[in-house]
Amino acid sequence: MSRARNDSRREFLRKSLSGAAFLCAGGAAQALAVPETTAAGTRSKVVVARDEQLRGSGAVVDAQLIRALLDRAMQALTKRDRAIDAWRKIIQPGETVGLKVNTLGGKGISTNVQLVEAVCERLQEAGIRPGAIVVWDRDSAELERAGFRIETGNERVRCFGTDRAGYEDELSAYGSVGSRVSKILTQYCNVLINLPVLKDHDGAGVTIALKNMYGAIHNPNKYHPNGCNPYVADLNMLPEIRTKMRLTICDATTAIYEGGPGYKPEHCWNANALLVSTDPVALDQTGWQMIERKRAQMGMKTLAAEERAPSYIVTAADDEHRLGNCDPKRISIVEV
Numbered sequence: 001m002s003r004a005r006n007d008s009r010r011e012f013l014r015k016s017l018s019g020a021a022f023l024c025a026g027g028a029a030q031a032l033a034v035p036e037t038t039a040a041g042t043r044s045k046v047v048v049a050r051d052e053q054l055r056g057s058g059a060v061v062d063a064q065l066i067r068a069l070l071d072r073a074m075q076a077l078t079k080r081d082r083a084i085d086a087w088r089k090i091i092q093p094g095e096t097v098g099l100k101v102n103t104l105g106g107k108g109i110s111t112n113v114q115l116v117e118a119v120c121e122r123l124q125e126a127g128i129r130p131g132a133i134v135v136w137d138r139d140s141a142e143l144e145r146a147g148f149r150i151e152t153g154n155e156r157v158r159c160f161g162t163d164r165a166g167y168e169d170e171l172s173a174y175g176s177v178g179s180r181v182s183k184i185l186t187q188y189c190n191v192l193i194n195l196p197v198l199k200d201h202d203g204a205g206v207t208i209a210l211k212n213m214y215g216a217i218h219n220p221n222k223y224h225p226n227g228c229n230p231y232v233a234d235l236n237m238l239p240e241i242r243t244k245m246r247l248t249i250c251d252a253t254t255a256i257y258e259g260g261p262g263y264k265p266e267h268c269w270n271a272n273a274l275l276v277s278t279d280p281v282a283l284d285q286t287g288w289q290m291i292e293r294k295r296a297q298m299g300m301k302t303l304a305a306e307e308r309a310p311s312y313i314v315t316a317a318d319d320e321h322r323l324g325n326c327d328p329k330r331i332s333i334v335e336v
Contacts, residue, residue, distance in 0.1 A: 044282035044325040045332045046275060049073035054253060054272040060114075061253050066274075067118040070249070073276040074122075076336045084125050090247055090278075091191065093127030098189030098244075099135045102197045102212050102251075103146035108263035110146035111195045111251045115274075119193065119249065120157050135159040136184045138215045160184075167218045175234035179217035185240055192244040194280065198252035198271065198287050200260035204228040205303045205310030207261050208287040209248045209280035210236050210323070232312040233321045236280070242323070248283050250275035257294040269294060281316045281324025282331045288313065 051069045056062040074086035091097065099119060101111035120133055131154040137143055140150050140161035151159045165188065167180035185192065196212035203224055204211060210232050214220035223231035236242060252275055258267040271290070277283040288310055292302055303309045317326040325331055 042325070043330050043332050044277065044279035045077060045334060046277040046279070046282050046286045047073045047076045047334045047336060048273055048275055048286065049076070049336045050271075050273045052272050055270070061112050063114040063117065066112065066114050066253070067121070069274055070115065070118050070122070072336050073249075073274050076334050077276050077278075083122060087122045087126035091123060091126050091128060095128060095191045096132040096189045097123055097128055097134070097191045097193060098184060099133065099193050099195055100185075100212060100216065101135060101137050101143070101146075101148075101195045102215065103137045103139075103142040103148070104215070104261060105197070105199070105256075105263045106142075107146050108265060109197060109199065109254060109256055109260070109268065111197055112253055113147045115249070115251055115253070116148070116195065119195070130157045131155055133157045134184060134188050136161060136165075136182070136188075138162050138182070140164055158188075162216075172238045172240055174237040176231055177223065177234040177238065179219055179235070179238070181218075181238065181240045182216045185216050185244065190244060191246045192241070193246060194248040196248070196250050198250055198255035198273075198275070198290065200256050200258050200267070200291055201228075201308075201310075202260065203308065204232070204312065205308045206284065206288045206291055208250055208275075208284045210284050210312065210316055213241055216241065227308055227311055229310075229312040230315045233315040233318075233323065236316060236323055237321060245280065246278070248275075248277055248280050250283060250287060252287070252290070255291070255294070257291050257298065258300060279324035279331075281313060281326050284310070284313050284316075285326040285328075285331060286333060 049069050049072050054061055054065050071083035078086040078089045080086040103110040116135055123133055138161055140163055143161055148159050162182040162184055165183040168186055171178045172181050194209050196208050199207050201207040204227050213235055252271045252273040254268055255271045256268050275283050275287055313326050316323040
């Protein structure tokens with residue numbers, strides 16, 4: 001990246017952050033300021049679906065209840081009366097679909113198997129054949145530890161890590177990022193559905209939709225300095241990601257407000273929610289504020305006060321990237 005470009009980005013962030021107001025105990029949540037030209041004239045919808053009885057009488061998410069919660073969220077997102085019609089608005093028969101889950105934190109703080117099974121069921125009802133669905137993450141062993149069963153055949157829904165498929169030989173590059181992308185993303189699917197988890201991150205502030213794409217490249221450790229900014233935004237500009245991203249379904253059934261991204265049971269809470277949107281930036285903005293509200297309830301400092309506010313969300317919404325909206329005035333939050 002050129003020095004001039006670095007200076008320009010620093011100046012943009014300095015101006016954006018200088019007037020930003022963050023959630024604090026007794027205060028209201030506001031976004032980092034962004035130029036009015038970001039996604040000009042458009043509004044982004046984020047559906048927050050909750051069910052306090054999601055676990056029934058046990059500790060594990062109930063499969064039927066999470067399917068019903070997913071249906072409610074998708075119907076609200078698409079304004080359809082039936083779940084099948086909601087999915088048919090998002091997905092077309094004949095497409096191949098990759099479900100990018102997050103299993104880094106182990107079974108305690110990973111994308112729920114029950115949620116993924118519900119998504120796979122609805123995709124098949126919408127006309128996607130089982131073998132055209134791939135549940136994936138970076139590593140097969142991590143998938144197994146999170147409760148997923150590895151399946152590589154073509155007759156059923158497939159599930160495996162990039163360790164099985166490999167990475168492309170050539171780098172894909174944008175801005176500060178140059179990475180080899182998972183062949184699962186480039187060769188196994190033409191539609192990407194992102195299934196992250198709502199998590200605090202010790203360096204980046206939060207890791208939700210946008211940062212979940214770190215699991216799609218061979219060198220994510222290279223992109224953690226400076227709170228992952230501008231790396232997260234630049235990574236999501238890679239055509240292999242941007243042109244295929246269709247939908248984000250954030251698993252906020254169990255979330256973590258401190259000590260992430262690994263599993264810290266003492267800092268987890270049962271949010272019993274799903275966040276669904278076609279705008280990953282708006283979803284990250286909404287999820288970030290959910291984490292801030294929980295931190296306030298627990299008497300903790302804001303992420304800004306700890307000098308780890310997720311500034312990459314602003315960068316993702318800026319004039320250069322235009323990956324979505326992070327201005328609350330341009331985000332419609334629908335609670336169902």
